[in-house]
Amino acid sequence: MLIPHPLLGPRDAQEFTYLGDARLIDRPDPSAPDAEAAFCDYVFLRDNPAGVHRELWFHEQGDRSWLVVTRDTVTHEVLGAELARNVALSRTRCGK
Amino acid sequence: MSELIPITALGAALPRLASFGALEIRENVGLALASLALRRGTIGPRPFGLTLPGPGRWIAGQGVAALWTGPDQWMIEYEGRADLGFAAELKQFAAGCSVTEQTDGWVAFEIVLRAGSRPLEALLSKLINIDLADFGPGRARRTGIEHMSCFVIRRSEAHVAVLGARSSAASLWHALETAAKRLERK
Numbered sequence: 001m002l003i004p005h006p007l008l009g010p011r012d013a014q015e016f017t018y019l020g021d022a023r024l025i026d027r028p029d030p031s032a033p034d035a036e037a038a039f040c041d042y043v044f045l046r047d048n049p050a051g052v053h054r055e056l057w058f059h060e061q062g063d064r065s066w067l068v069v070t071r072d073t074v075t076h077e078v079l080g081a082e083l084a085r086n087v088a089l090s091r092t093r094c095g096k
Numbered sequence: 097m098s099e100l101i102p103i104t105a106l107g108a109a110l111p112r113l114a115s116f117g118a119l120e121i122r123e124n125v126g127l128a129l130a131s132l133a134l135r136r137g138t139i140g141p142r143p144f145g146l147t148l149p150g151p152g153r154w155i156a157g158q159g160v161a162a163l164w165t166g167p168d169q170w171m172i173e174y175e176g177r178a179d180l181g182f183a184a185e186l187k188q189f190a191a192g193c194s195v196t197e198q199t200d201g202w203v204a205f206e207i208v209l210r211a212g213s214r215p216l217e218a219l220l221s222k223l224i225n226i227d228l229a230d231f232g233p234g235r236a237r238r239t240g241i242e243h244m245s246c247f248v249i250r251r252s253e254a255h256v257a258v259l260g261a262r263s264s265a266a267s268l269w270h271a272l273e274t275a276a277k278r279l280e281r282k
Contacts, residue, residue, distance in 0.1 A: 061238065061239055063165065064238075085167070
């Protein structure tokens with residue numbers, strides 16, 4: 001499986017390690033009144049879709065950046081990859 | 097006071113050198129290394145007059161060179177200064193940046209081809225999972241060689257350097273030696 005690294009081009013998936021659902025970027029606000037319930041969902045509840053999934057991959061044997069990879073879990077087709085840093089920064093800018 | 101005698105990453109008094117047909121592999125004990133990372137808001141420095149390269153690239157000046165290691169991060173090499181506290185020297189060119197001495201964390205193997213060009217490409221295609229069509233002079237990649245994370249630098253058409261963790265220097269040498277020997281037999 002090749003992962004299209006946004007900076008380095010296509011790289012073998014062997015160079016990467018997998019973390020999981022990209023929604024881990026959206027950490028709940030610990031000072032919110034419903035923080036306990038929100039963290040319970042954040043830590044324990046994941047969707048497990050058969051189809052398109054956004055997930056976090058770490059380029060461990062490479063430039064050591066985190067990527068958000070969009071992958072079809074049924075066909076293993078990789079539909080795109082972006083730097084997790086840019087994803088997180090664009091969310092901060094949107095005020096989320 | 098006891099007399100301390102420095103040894104190389106491979107545990108010997110002198111750097112190892114071996115030839116396999118037209119290929120020569122040399123342990124480079126003189127190479128000084130330091131990492132350079134920008135902090136938020138710092139402007140790109142020009143250490144020793146070098147223009148820091150973009151993703152996947154390596155650039156060389158007079159004895160000094162830089163390779164891209166990650167977003168806003170580089171490794172700076174200086175030939176022959178391994179025992180001179182290179183990071184402090186680099187820091188003078190990089191105000192506000194994070195500079196870390198790396199020299200003794202790594203082992204450097206220089207692979208030089210004395211004739212032709214095919215054996216070097218053949219060796220690389222055995223060792224690394226990188227598209228060689230896009231790995232001409234001036235390119236550098238971090239990748240895995242037999243599960244060891246290494247930097248591979250194409251210094252010129254006939255010269256490749258491999259930087260690996262010093263603690264696994266012997267395993268890395270074994271990997272390079274085995275691949276080179278198999279090519280020699282062909």
